[in-house]
Amino acid sequence: MRNWRFTAVVIILVVLLDFYIFQAVKTVSQGASARWRTIIFNGYWALTIISLLLFALLPMLSDPYWHRVRTYVFATILGFFFAKLLAALFFLIDDIRRLIQWASGKLFFPNTEGENISEDGISRSVFLSWLGLGMGGALFSSLVYGFGNKYSYKIRRLSLAFDNLPPAFKGLKIIQLSDIHSGSLADQQAVAHGVDLVLAEKADLILFTGDLVNDTAVEMEPYKEIFSRLKAPMGVFSTLGNHDYGDYIWWETPELKKANLDRLKKLQTDMGWRLLMNEHVALEKDGQHIALIGIENWSAKARFPKHGRLNEAYAGAEKYPFKILMSHDPSHWDAQVRPHFPDIDLALAGHTHGMQFGVEIPGLKWSPVQYVYKQWAGLYEEGRQKLYVNRGFGFIGYPGRVGILPEITVIQLT
Numbered sequence: 343m344r345n346w347r348f349t350a351v352v353i354i355l356v357v358l359l360d361f362y363i364f365q366a367v368k369t370v371s372q373g374a375s376a377r378w379r380t381i382i383f384n385g386y387w388a389l390t391i392i393s394l395l396l397f398a399l400l401p402m403l404s405d406p407y408w409h410r411v412r413t414y415v416f417a418t419i420l421g422f423f424f425a426k427l428l429a430a431l432f433f434l435i436d437d438i439r440r441l442i443q444w445a446s447g448k449l450f451f452p453n454t455e456g457e458n459i460s461e462d463g464i465s466r467s468v469f470l471s472w473l474g475l476g477m478g479g480a481l482f483s484s485l486v487y488g489f490g491n492k493y494s495y496k497i498r499r500l501s502l503a504f505d506n507l508p509p510a511f512k513g514l515k516i517i518q519l520s521d522i523h524s525g526s527l528a529d530q531q532a533v534a535h536g537v538d539l540v541l542a543e544k545a546d547l548i549l550f551t552g553d554l555v556n557d558t559a560v561e562m563e564p565y566k567e568i569f570s571r572l573k574a575p576m577g578v579f580s581t582l583g584n585h586d587y588g589d590y591i592w593w594e595t596p597e598l599k600k601a602n603l604d605r606l607k608k609l610q611t612d613m614g615w616r617l618l619m620n621e622h623v624a625l626e627k628d629g630q631h632i633a634l635i636g637i638e639n640w641s642a643k644a645r646f647p648k649h650g651r652l653n654e655a656y657a658g659a660e661k662y663p664f665k666i667l668m669s670h671d672p673s674h675w676d677a678q679v680r681p682h683f684p685d686i687d688l689a690l691a692g693h694t695h696g697m698q699f700g701v702e703i704p705g706l707k708w709s710p711v712q713y714v715y716k717q718w719a720g721l722y723e724e725g726r727q728k729l730y731v732n733r734g735f736g737f738i739g740y741p742g743r744v745g746i747l748p749e750i751t752v753i754q755l756t
Contacts, residue, residue, distance in 0.1 A: 425482035432474030488742030493532035510628035520692025521734035525556030552583025552670030559605040583670040633662035642677035696746030
């Protein structure tokens, strides 16, 4: 019953929004013939009714067989809604303009009839109406276009210099992967191509910084063989992300939830990965050593878990001249790493996905996620410490990428 009440409230709000937007549709179609105006109006309301019906029917597509369809339908409906919200913002600006103009006329020309206001009142701005509809349409089109980018893996290369790096590790090539989210993946061939890109780099070390699944270990089974191919001379190491704990679905008993996490841990072992659970290992080359520290998910954001115990993982690593930390959530860096562990040289994180939506062009790097996370994609430096935030290999929620492509990070230490 609660779900249907929620659905009914959402439908009412969307219908009110649609009536508001429809006023702008009428404005921009004033010059059209009566026949075309009928087509435009009927088409507008037909799209609205179809999207509302699909939204109401979504709970009926709960069977796993319909999972992929449900994901795309929901993403399309949500994209349509956000496009309308963006358009409505421009219409609201126009209505505020009209209100100010009307109030000014009443205040400064109280006895003037018909000179400042037409018989139909202050007309809407055709320019702002077109601009709002155009911006909304552009947003919706970009979200639909983004469906085709979810497997467009981008290799990002960077060279990082550290004065305290032992000479034997000069030129060490590290590949970082993050946020595979196997429960969202649907194209094994495309994913295998991504793994081929990783292997072609012939890295010394491969590091995965969490969120292997969306909710359950079984999601990884179709991709276990593919990711088992990942090999590197110094090993493949991993940590846990917030989604790996199964916190976002209901479990009949705590024992079942724990069994799922145990299965996820074993699965990584079976793939040949070394899962670091609040611990560190020493990496050796030509008799010299550096420390690799891996902790469970730890976030400065209240809604995410704090399973990580960096004090425990760090203990004993003091003796190594250079330290790399794998920690899924980038908010950990400012909250705990930098203030309390100033000798951790390089931290690697993921989690944000760059929100899978944004702009990255020379001179401009923007995504809505930057208003939540200070460090959200790419390299950040404070003093001698560095943090790199991977944009994610997979996706979740929105089955696509706009501007922020899935990432394979290649880091060379110098």
